[in-house]
Amino acid sequence: MKPVVIRAGNFWDGISRKPHGPREVLVLGETIAEIGTTVSEPTGAEVIDLPGHTVTPGFIDCHVHLTLRPELLGSFWSYSPSYKALLGAEALRTLLMNGFTTLRDCGDMDLHGFTVRDLKLACERGIIPGSRLVCSGHMISSRGGHMNAMLSLAPDNHPWENCLADGPDEIRKVVRNEIKHGAEWVKYAASGGFSTAGDDPLQVTYTQEEMNALVAAARDFNRPVAAHVFGDEATRRPVQAGVRSVEHGSMASTETLRLMEEKGVYIVPTQIMATRPARLAEDDAWKYRDSLLDGAKNIALSTVNIAFGTDLGIFSYGTNGACEFSEMVTNGITPGRALRAATSVAAELLQRDDIGVLAPGRNADIIAMPANPFNDITATERVDFVMKAGTVTRRTGGSALQHAV
Numbered sequence: 001m002k003p004v005v006i007r008a009g010n011f012w013d014g015i016s017r018k019p020h021g022p023r024e025v026l027v028l029g030e031t032i033a034e035i036g037t038t039v040s041e042p043t044g045a046e047v048i049d050l051p052g053h054t055v056t057p058g059f060i061d062c063h064v065h066l067t068l069r070p071e072l073l074g075s076f077w078s079y080s081p082s083y084k085a086l087l088g089a090e091a092l093r094t095l096l097m098n099g100f101t102t103l104r105d106c107g108d109m110d111l112h113g114f115t116v117r118d119l120k121l122a123c124e125r126g127i128i129p130g131s132r133l134v135c136s137g138h139m140i141s142s143r144g145g146h147m148n149a150m151l152s153l154a155p156d157n158h159p160w161e162n163c164l165a166d167g168p169d170e171i172r173k174v175v176r177n178e179i180k181h182g183a184e185w186v187k188y189a190a191s192g193g194f195s196t197a198g199d200d201p202l203q204v205t206y207t208q209e210e211m212n213a214l215v216a217a218a219r220d221f222n223r224p225v226a227a228h229v230f231g232d233e234a235t236r237r238p239v240q241a242g243v244r245s246v247e248h249g250s251m252a253s254t255e256t257l258r259l260m261e262e263k264g265v266y267i268v269p270t271q272i273m274a275t276r277p278a279r280l281a282e283d284d285a286w287k288y289r290d291s292l293l294d295g296a297k298n299i300a301l302s303t304v305n306i307a308f309g310t311d312l313g314i315f316s317y318g319t320n321g322a323c324e325f326s327e328m329v330t331n332g333i334t335p336g337r338a339l340r341a342a343t344s345v346a347a348e349l350l351q352r353d354d355i356g357v358l359a360p361g362r363n364a365d366i367i368a369m370p371a372n373p374f375n376d377i378t379a380t381e382r383v384d385f386v387m388k389a390g391t392v393t394r395r396t397g398g399s400a401l402q403h404a405v
């Protein structure tokens with residue numbers, strides 16, 4: 001690989017309170033070698049000029065579903081693993097081109113196999129283009145809970161293959177089965193949801209004892225746990241059980257958020273999915289509207305660690321997930337906190353010290369946008385330069401992407 005020197009009109013490292021102004025970045029191989037007002041320029045280096053652009057670390061989306069699409073909701077168990085793999089490949093390419101160089105898949109919706117793990121392998125081996133991928137296997141759920149109701153499983157489907165588990169013994173077995181098949185995180189549903197017919201977001205679908213058993217089984221294999229939650233009680237129990245991240249957490253009280261601060265638990269608020277519909281709802285009588293809006297206010301006022309996530313897959317991949325940034329800012333989160341949520345804080349959540357920050361020795365996951373996102377957060381939706389591990393995958397002036405689904 002040729003050495004690359006990036007000349008950034010403006011530069012932000014993923015941590016600092018503000019961008020640093022013009023900087024140069026020297027990339028050798030897959031890694032950042034040097035950052036400064038000027039850097040050494042090895043002979044034969046390719047120089048990439050990005051005047052008028054802000055250069056930042058590649059974004060990290062900590063909550064996507066590569067094998068899900070809105071039009072599959074309610075019937076997706078009837079689609080084959082190979083079809084879902086093709087959908088996943090398309091999503092990976094789209095997300096990378098939009099500036100998301102790392103993703104955590106938060107629930108494989110291929111219930112016949114482990115397609116997200118296979119997508120990760122295919123990316124790592126260069127078979128398909130795409131972002132770095134962290135997989136959490138399938139979303140473990142109680143019978144009658146979020147995944148069960150959503151799927152209306154055919155009776156001949158084996159519950160363990162589909163991640164339905166009740167009681168500590170079954171839960172341990174399912175956790176270990178997911179890990180056996182490549183889950184780097186363990187994801188489970190601690191509450192019902194909005195997008196499912198048979199359950200309610202305020203229901204708590206596991207006892208404290210069951211959640212403790214799940215987290216302990218994952219911990220023995222050094223796997224962190226992410227819990228899908230909406231209501232306050234459903235948020236508090238997983239936090240007490242020792243999960244690393246709470247997904248959505250949209251109706252958490254200030255007391256529960258304080259407990260999360262104490263325990264260092266991260267929240268991935270996915271506000272385009274949870275808060276935006278409440279904010280735009282015309283119907284005052286919508287049962288959850290006020291508690292969703294109050295929840296968003298509580299998160300903005302808290303000091304809890306926020307990591308960026310969209311829940312893409314519930315939406316079409318034609319939606320640029322970067323619109324989550326402006327939703328967060330509209331809900332009172334500062335632009336700097338929103339941007340750190342998708343860079344340095346997301347990397348912390350994923351326990352990765354090689355991504356999320358631009359510094360010598362880190363992976364050269366580098367993107368650029370044609371404005372300063374601290375002044376105009378929507379600039380994040382106009383990323384037009386993407387480098388992943390030292391390889392340029394999108395150049396300024398390149399054509400816009402077409403989205404099939």
Ligand SMILES: [Zn+2]
Nearest residue numbers: 065106107311
């Ligand atoms: Zn989700």
